[in-house]
Amino acid sequence: MAAAGLEMPAADWLVSTAQTELLRFTTAGSVDDGKSTLIGRLLYDSKGVYEDQLASVRKATRNLTTDGLDLSLLTDGLRAEREQGITIDVAYRYFATPKRKFIIADTPGHEQYTRNMATGASTANLAVILIDARYGVLPQSRRHAYIATLLGIPHLVVAVNKMDLVDYSEEVFTAIRTEFNAFAEQLKARDLQFIPISALKGDNVVTPGGRTPWYTGPTLLEHLETVPIAEDRNLTNMRFPVQYVIRPDQDFRGFAGQVASGVIRRGDAVTVFPSGRTTRVESIVTWDGKLEEAFAPMSVTVCLEDEIDISRGDMLAHGDDTPHLGRRFEATVVWMNEKVLEPHRPYLLKHTTQMVQAKVREIRHRVDINTLGHQRASDLHLNEIAVVSVETQRPVFFDAYRKNRATGSFILIDAITNETVGAGMIIGPDVHHHSGPVTPSERMARVGHRPYVIRLAHTDAEVARLIERHLFDQGYLVHVVEDAQHLAQAVRTSFEAGLVAILFGAAAQDSSAVAAGIAVDQIITMDRAQFEDEAQLLHAVVSTLATGNAGNVRLTDGAGI
Amino acid sequence: MEPQITHRTLTHLRALEAESIHIIREVAAEFQKPVMLYSIGKDSSVMVRLAQKAFYPGKIPFPLLHIDTTYKFQEMIEFRDKFCAEIGAKLIVHTNTKAIEEGANPFRLGTQKCCALLKTRALLDALAEGGFDAAFGGARRDEEKSRAKERVYSFRDSFGQWDPKNQRPELWNLFNSRIDKGESIRVFPLSNWTELDVWHYIYLENIPIVPMYYAKKREMVVRGDSLITLEHNMPLKPGEEPQMVMSRMRSLGCTYCTGAIRSEADTLPKIIEEMIQFRRSERENRVIDHDQEGSMELKKREGYF
Numbered sequence: 130m131a132a133a134g135l136e137m138p139a140a141d142w143l144v145s146t147a148q149t150e151l152l153r154f155t156t157a158g159s160v161d162d163g164k165s166t167l168i169g170r171l172l173y174d175s176k177g178v179y180e181d182q183l184a185s186v187r188k189a190t191r192n193l194t195t196d197g198l199d200l201s202l203l204t205d206g207l208r209a210e211r212e213q214g215i216t217i218d219v220a221y222r223y224f225a226t227p228k229r230k231f232i233i234a235d236t237p238g239h240e241q242y243t244r245n246m247a248t249g250a251s252t253a254n255l256a257v258i259l260i261d262a263r264y265g266v267l268p269q270s271r272r273h274a275y276i277a278t279l280l281g282i283p284h285l286v287v288a289v290n291k292m293d294l295v296d297y298s299e300e301v302f303t304a305i306r307t308e309f310n311a312f313a314e315q316l317k318a319r320d321l322q323f324i325p326i327s328a329l330k331g332d333n334v335v336t337p338g339g340r341t342p343w344y345t346g347p348t349l350l351e352h353l354e355t356v357p358i359a360e361d362r363n364l365t366n367m368r369f370p371v372q373y374v375i376r377p378d379q380d381f382r383g384f385a386g387q388v389a390s391g392v393i394r395r396g397d398a399v400t401v402f403p404s405g406r407t408t409r410v411e412s413i414v415t416w417d418g419k420l421e422e423a424f425a426p427m428s429v430t431v432c433l434e435d436e437i438d439i440s441r442g443d444m445l446a447h448g449d450d451t452p453h454l455g456r457r458f459e460a461t462v463v464w465m466n467e468k469v470l471e472p473h474r475p476y477l478l479k480h481t482t483q484m485v486q487a488k489v490r491e492i493r494h495r496v497d498i499n500t501l502g503h504q505r506a507s508d509l510h511l512n513e514i515a516v517v518s519v520e521t522q523r524p525v526f527f528d529a530y531r532k533n534r535a536t537g538s539f540i541l542i543d544a545i546t547n548e549t550v551g552a553g554m555i556i557g558p559d560v561h562h563h564s565g566p567v568t569p570s571e572r573m574a575r576v577g578h579r580p581y582v583i584r585l586a587h588t589d590a591e592v593a594r595l596i597e598r599h600l601f602d603q604g605y606l607v608h609v610v611e612d613a614q615h616l617a618q619a620v621r622t623s624f625e626a627g628l629v630a631i632l633f634g635a636a637a638q639d640s641s642a643v644a645a646g647i648a649v650d651q652i653i654t655m656d657r658a659q660f661e662d663e664a665q666l667l668h669a670v671v672s673t674l675a676t677g678n679a680g681n682v683r684l685t686d687g688a689g690i
Numbered sequence: 691m692e693p694q695i696t697h698r699t700l701t702h703l704r705a706l707e708a709e710s711i712h713i714i715r716e717v718a719a720e721f722q723k724p725v726m727l728y729s730i731g732k733d734s735s736v737m738v739r740l741a742q743k744a745f746y747p748g749k750i751p752f753p754l755l756h757i758d759t760t761y762k763f764q765e766m767i768e769f770r771d772k773f774c775a776e777i778g779a780k781l782i783v784h785t786n787t788k789a790i791e792e793g794a795n796p797f798r799l800g801t802q803k804c805c806a807l808l809k810t811r812a813l814l815d816a817l818a819e820g821g822f823d824a825a826f827g828g829a830r831r832d833e834e835k836s837r838a839k840e841r842v843y844s845f846r847d848s849f850g851q852w853d854p855k856n857q858r859p860e861l862w863n864l865f866n867s868r869i870d871k872g873e874s875i876r877v878f879p880l881s882n883w884t885e886l887d888v889w890h891y892i893y894l895e896n897i898p899i900v901p902m903y904y905a906k907k908r909e910m911v912v913r914g915d916s917l918i919t920l921e922h923n924m925p926l927k928p929g930e931e932p933q934m935v936m937s938r939m940r941s942l943g944c945t946y947c948t949g950a951i952r953s954e955a956d957t958l959p960k961i962i963e964e965m966i967q968f969r970r971s972e973r974e975n976r977v978i979d980h981d982q983e984g985s986m987e988l989k990k991r992e993g994y995f
Contacts, residue, residue: 149702150699151702221838223884247861248859375746387708387711387712387863465859480864549859
């Protein structure tokens with residue numbers, strides 16, 4: 130790969146490869162699905178591994194592959210981990226081909242390491258999700274996909290690994306693809322690619338595998354080399370957070386920073402936040418000369434026409450396209466510390482180049498990363514994810530994370546231990562604190578589940594009460610509707626109040642009772658006659674509610690994906 | 691809104707440059723008293739250039755610090771003084787003179803102990819004496835396995851020690867600069883650069899480097915696979931005879947611990963071509979990394995970069 134350079138004079142090679150693009154990707158997999166072997170394969174087959182590193186791998190080899198090397202040892206890290214045999218932190222690896230230079234954020238896939246996966250995903254253009262062909266889509270595969278999407282990675286690659294162990298079966302591959310696709314629909318993944326591979330044997334990693342003639346797509350490396358990423362950046366909304374004021378003498382006053390998004394041009398009219406003052410860009414200065422324009426993520430220095438008092442933490446934007454300015458916003462937070470998140474406790478919040486005091490006013494709901502269901506929560510533990518409302522002491526200038534990763538992201542710092550305890554992705558301004566009618570999503574955030582109507586045909590009040598008790602004990606706000614005179618009205622009232630309403634007997638079969646204004650996917654209909662006993666019926670109700678399969682849509686707008 | 695134009699794409703080196711400049715400015719803005727470790731090697735040369743770019747047209751707003759073990763090559767010292775004068779940088783040179791007066795040297799102590807005293811101890815003392823709360827280093831994650839997980843901001847306790855279990859998660863480009871009194875951060879703006887990127891950038895930017903990186907005939911002792919220079923009265927083993935060898939340094943350290951390689955590469959493109967061909971880690975010829983398995987990790991725990 131890089132060795133291609135040897136065929137031409139080095140000086141020419143240096144000029145030609147100076148044009149390569151950078152792609153950052155993250156890999157997530159479980160302990161045994163061959164992630165280290167895959168990375169080793171990419172590094173090894175793309176000749177990115179230095180000879181002496183290979184030599185030390187030969188010395189310590191445990192599991193011999195066909196090459197006589199344990200590729201996974203190339204990527205093993207610190208002593209402590211070497212002893213445990215698993216990776217426990219984000220490790221960064223580098224390799225290059227003539228087309229692109231790659232940075233891999235290699236993250237462990239084990240459950241408690243959501244923190245690391247989020248860290249690795251935060252800067253990635255693409256995520257490789259490894260699935261062991263023998264086991265199919267596991268809960269952790271869903272978690273990886275969810276976190277990748279949550280962190281705004283536009284491109285997902287599902288690498289179905291260990292195809293050699295399922296005889297390179299197309300059926301196995303297709304079944305996994307179908308199952309994963311169904312799940313990914315909820316995530317609104319923008320770009321999803323499935324590749325059958327064997328990291329151990331090398332099939333479809335760097336070179337096409339002759340053993341999967343039914344697969345006509347790109348190899349993993351081809352995909353990494355060609356997936357278009359230039360369009361992923363936000364080049365529309367100009368945001369320039371001032372990082373540092375450069376003032377070497379009386380004649381020069383420049384504002385240094387990295388263009389967070391968009392394009393800033395000489396002569397542009399710009400508004401300064403928070404002052405709201407407007408001026409024009411006089412020049413864009415760099416060591417390599419003045420520029421007509423600068424775009425994300427260039428680091429430049431901007432000089433303005435007017436003398437305006439500007440300091441670190443201020444932001445420049447175009448006057449007709451400004452960020453939100455405010456002290457309250459809603460965000461999805463990944464908690465990263467053993468010490469739990471406590472609402473109303475003061476934290477430090479770092480957003481672009483600003484550091485402000487902040488607190489979490491309310492945890493709207495916790496997200497169950499296995500089912501994506503919403504749960505009520507009063508605090509947040511390590512590796513948990515929640516939608517929260519945040520209040521800062523001073524205004525911040527922000528955009529929604531899905532529109533702008535640079536101005537939609539923040540970290541939370543514990544002011545006493547100084548640790549980075551949380552990572553946040555802004556959903557938008559917090560509209561919930563406005564006075565006005567309580568909305569269904571607010572109700573849902575409060576009770577921790579969507580409202581449902583459960584119709585239990587061929588049952589009596591006793592069974593309905595039994596089920597009510599059971600669900601209530603599990604945390605549902607549930608209510609048996611018995612008012613036969615105004616049945617439809619009663620059901621509607623319960624539903625609008627955010628409750629799970631249970632109908633039994635004849636009422637359960639009266640479809641007019643539940644027709645008005647209730648979505649089909651929030652109606653669960655069960656017939657006692659189809660179950661052997663009440664226990665089975667109860668079990669069916671509980672699991673339907675838990676998986677949200679009534680409507681298959683437990684993921685709602687509030688999840689911030 | 692205007693249509694997006696795909697030609698606005700940074701090459702990988704410009705993307706790395708922008709990232710590094712962002713890191714350097716962030717440190718200058720958020721820390722009370724930063725310092726940049728300057729080892730005179732090629733990575734330092736790149737790091738200093740990035741600092742110049744970060745504050746242009748201003749000067750670098752923090753000093754450079756060189757830990758001089760007194761076992762550096764004379765050519766390195768000459769280069770250092772000339773280079774720093776030319777760019778107008780403030781240079782601090784620190785030596786663990788007490789240890790040297792007490793006779794610390796690699797021949798007597800062995801390389802591990804020598805390094806601990808003349809590099810690690812000296813560095814910690816210099817940082818403490820200067821009251822520096824942030825120190826830039828030119829280390830890269832691709833250098834060695836244990837560095838693959840290093841943060842850009844590497845937290846050190848009040849003893850200058852590194853604890854792999856007590857490092858902060860780093861997301862996006864939002865770095866956590868909060869420390870208590872006595873604690874410090876080592877900052878690695880070149881974290882995401884590879885050795886090839888460094889050479890490539892030196893070539894494209896025409897950055898001056900110590901001439902020892904270029905091959906020429908030098909007086910050497912051939913010891914096993916290693917070539918060793920004769921500076922600092924290197925004791926010879928029986929039967930060893932110095933000879934003129936066409937050679938160069940792949941990395942620069944102390945004379946005793948830095949082996950030269952046989953090479954004809956007397957220009958940058960040739961050096962890079964040689965590097966691609968050999969595909970050896972630059973650290974192969976630095977004795978210290980082979981002292982003990984995972985030796986770099988141990989050194990880091992103790993406070994070495």
